[in-house]
Amino acid sequence: MATRRRTRAASVAAPAAASAPVHYEVDLSDRNGHHFDVTLTLAAPQAMQLVSLPVWIPGSYLVREFSRHLSGLVATQAGRACTVQQIDKCRWQVHCAGPEAGALQLRYRVYAFDRSVRTAWLDSQRGFFNGTSVCLSCAGHEAGPHGLTLAGLPAGWDVASGLAGDLAGGWQAPDYATLIDHPFELGAFWRGSFEAGGVSHEFVVAGVPPGFDGERLLADTQRICEAQIRFWHGEPGDAGQTRPGFDRYVFMLSAVDDGYGGLEHRNSTALICNRRDLPRRPVAPPPDGRPAAASDGYVTLLGLISHEYFHTWNVKRLCPAEFAPHDLSGEHYTELLWFFEGFTSYYDDLFLVRSGLIDAARYLKLLAKTANQVLGSPGRAVQSVAQASFDAWIKYYRPDENSANATVSYYTKGALVALALDLTLRSEGRGTLDAVMQRLWREACARSVAAGSAPEQGGPISEAHIAAALQAVGRRDFAPELAVWVHGTGDLPLERLLASAAVGWSREAPTLAQRLGARTSDGPAGPTVLAVLSGGVAERAGLAAGDELLALDGWRLGKIDDLTLYGAFDPAGTRTLPLLVSRDRRVLALELPAGASSAAAAEGAVALVVQPKAGAAERRRREAWLGTPPA
Structure with missing residues (x-):
């Protein structure tokens, strides 16, 4: 059963890791300055040794330039200073002799004040780092053993990492790639x-x-x-x-x-x-002995846990063929993030209902949220999920006010592609997406074993492998679906497919934001436009991102909802309404169309519900899909 352990004070000795050919000592003493002080010892350096730091971290497809936080790099060999010459943004040439002159020692600092999971953090309360931010790579030595020890830990701090080792003996990795794939959590x-x-x-x-x-x-x-x-x-x-x-x-x-x-x-x-x-612990024991229903925030956290754990197989072991191996010196392109991130996003919440942590109705609300995120983005008609995958480096992680009009998320639409394929397979009675994923896993493991790798380690796959697995399980060619759903920009036939699993699809009344065709926020000075969606009323009226909405038809606006209070979208309205906005401190006079016709193109959010009176075959299909008892 679950256990809780006491934290333990740090110890200093680390002989095992220190004996590794490449060894890092990471010192936490400068917690108030938010610096990790690193000493890198290379037992047998090359003459003119080249060292470098990755520019991105696997799983997050943006060049993050980790070297911008590295400073003070100096080198010595046998007690003599060596010249360090920077070659480019992330590589340095150390002017040293070969191994006969003794070990090479590098010292440098890494500024650590980023709370995200991608980089490094250090203050008086907590430390965290990924090796991609802290550990320089030594050219020619990447394939050999690497060791890491910690120094300067305050009393009462503990250490957590998936890497083999402990405080007393340090941590060992068989190579550099393994070292940087194991983050460290530090603190009480x-x-x-x-x-x-x-x-x-x-x-x-x-x-x-x-x-x-x-x-x-x-x-x-x-x-x-x-x-x-x-x-x-x-x-x-x-x-x-x-x-x-x-x-x-x-x-x-x-x-x-x-x-x-x-x-x-x-x-x-x-x-x-x-x-x-x-x-949170209940204030009083529940009367029926069952735990209280999970809050929406806790369900979101469980979905995140499920998502990242599913990645243990789907991206860390099964991986895009283009990522075998990773090249961390620059962008590394693939069109398959719709599969590795999108399909993982499909299964994350699905495992919550299959595990009994949420019921079918709550799952369908989560699924509807995903559908609405895609349907609410005009960019779905501009960019395919395959293109979105390829462009992740320049678009997904760099959103702006036009992103909704020009891009689609490979997470959300990729999840809907997985849903569409799963329900298509189930409705045709020839298999499931589960069987496709499991086939991909078995075949990748078999290929890896044949190539001399250990079993149950997966391997690289391509879109051809995915198509072949779909064909083998579904006993037909799925090339038409992949061409339209993955490489095309049309909407998915979700309403029809969900009906085949006894799930009803309906549209709610459009919200004010949907009628307006804009994303806004209410601030102390009034409503502000965050983004204008293509083809909507806001675009036709001439609104732009950053506009402050001041007044409509002579009435001062305090909140975005005041638009309807003062006549916007009134079905009985017969004239355009004067709209005053402030853009870059200049007041502009625009016109907002009035009447029901201005909102004719707006569609409300999708709602998904269990259909208890659906046919028996459809109900059985839903139960098998969600892993839930009959409604």
């Missing part, structure tokens, strides 16, 4: 553990409030992990059951006042959440 955090699928799992949480219910978090996470291990490796006792390709997994969660995100690693994940979204 909460820690718990459980077992799932024969694998030890740890969960550490930094920044917990007094009412935090750690036991519930562990129990719910355990159910997710057990379900996903069964998904990939089979039910206990099955003839074809296999073991996961890892024997230990670590969840590292930082709870903050406002934040959300996660980044997958080979046998761990780094997570960040809003502290208010953590489960």
Whole structure:
């Protein structure tokens, strides 16, 4: 069952890791200055040794220029200073002799004040780092053993990492790629553990409030992990059951006042959440003995946990063929993020309902939210999810006021592509998307074993592999669907497909924002336009992102809802209404169309509901899909 451990004080000695040919000592003494001080010792350097730092981290497709936080790089060999020459933004040439002159030692500082899961953080309360931000790579030595030790830890601080090792002996990695795929969490955090699928799992949480219910978090996470291990490796006792390709997994969660995100690693994940979204201990025992219903924020956190854990297979082991291996010196392109991120986004919430953590009605609300995010973006008619995958480096992580008009998310539309394929397979009675994913896994593992790799480690796949697995499971060619749904820009036939699984599709009345065709926010000075959507009333009226809405038809606007108060979209309206806006401190007079015709193109949000009176075949299909009992 779940356990909680006491934190332990740091120890200093680290002989095992220090003996590695490439060794990093990471010193945390300068916590108030937010600097990690790193000493890199290279036992057998090359003459004119080249060192570098990655410019991006796997799983987050943006060049982040980690070297911008590195400073003070100096080098010595046998006690003599070596000249360090910077070659470009992330590479340095060290003017040293070869191994006969002794070990090369590099010293440098890394500024660490980014709370995200992608870089590094250090203050008096907590430390965290990814190796991509802290550990220079030594050219010619990447394939050999690497060691890491920590220094300067205050009393009472603990350490968590998926990497093998401990405070006394340091941490060991067989190569540089493994080292940087294991982040470190440092501090006086909460820690718990459980077992799932024969694998030890740890969960550490930094920044917990007094009412935090750690036991519930562990129990719910355990159910997710057990379900996903069964998904990939089979039910206990099955003839074809296999073991996961890892024997230990670590969840590292930082709870903050406002934040959300996660980044997958080979046998761990780094997570960040809003502290208010953590489960809380009940003030009084529930009268029926059952735990209280999960809050929306906690369900969001469970979905994040499920998403990152699913990535343990779908991107960390199964991976795009273009990413084998990763090139961390620059952009690395693939058109398959719709599969690796989108399909993972489909399964994350699906495993919550299959694990019994939410019911079917709540799942359908989450699914409707995903559908509305896609349908509310005019960019879905401009960019395919394959193009969105390829353009992730310049578009997804760099959104602006026009992103909704020009792009589509490979997360959300990719999830809907997965849904459409799954329901198509199920409605044709020839298989499921589950079977497709499992086939891809088995075949990739078989190819890897044939190439000499260890079993249950997956391998690279291409779109051709995905198409072949769909054809094998569905017993027909799915090229038409892939061409239209993945490489095209048309809408998916979701209403028809959901009806085949006894799920009703309806449209709610359009909101004011949908009628206006704009995204806005209310501030102390009044409503402000954040983005103008293509083809809507706001665009026809001449509104632009950043406009402050001042007055409509002579009435001062305090909130965006005041538009309807003062006559906008009145079905009986017969004239355009004068609209005053402030743009760059200049007052402009625009005209807003009035009457019902101005909102004719606006569609309300999609609502999805269980249809209990649907046909028996459709109900059975829904139950098999969601893993839920009959409604």
